[in-house]
Amino acid sequence: MVLYFKGKYKGIIGLGSTLKDVQQLVGNYVNVYDTYEMINDKEICFELADIDNWGELTAPIEFIFVFRVKE
Numbered sequence: 235m236v237l238y239f240k241g242k243y244k245g246i247i248g249l250g251s252t253l254k255d256v257q258q259l260v261g262n263y264v265n266v267y268d269t270y271e272m273i274n275d276k277e278i279c280f281e282l283a284d285i286d287n288w289g290e291l292t293a294p295i296e297f298i299f300v301f302r303v304k305e
Contacts, residue, residue: 244260251295256270282294283296
C-alpha cells in the first residue's frame, strides 16, 4: 500500500523547500546514496529535484519519503 505524504515535516519543510531550509530550521541530515536522511529522525528522508546547475543546499526537495520504523 502506498500513502502519499502531503503535509510538512515538523510543520515547516515541504516540497520545494531546500536542504538549506532543513539545516536552518530543523537540524542536520546525512547523504545516503541519492537521498538525505535526518540524523535524529530515521522515519523520513528527502530526494532533491534533478535540475541543471544542481547544488545540494539550493536544489528544491522533490520527494519526501516517510517510513515506519520498527522499535
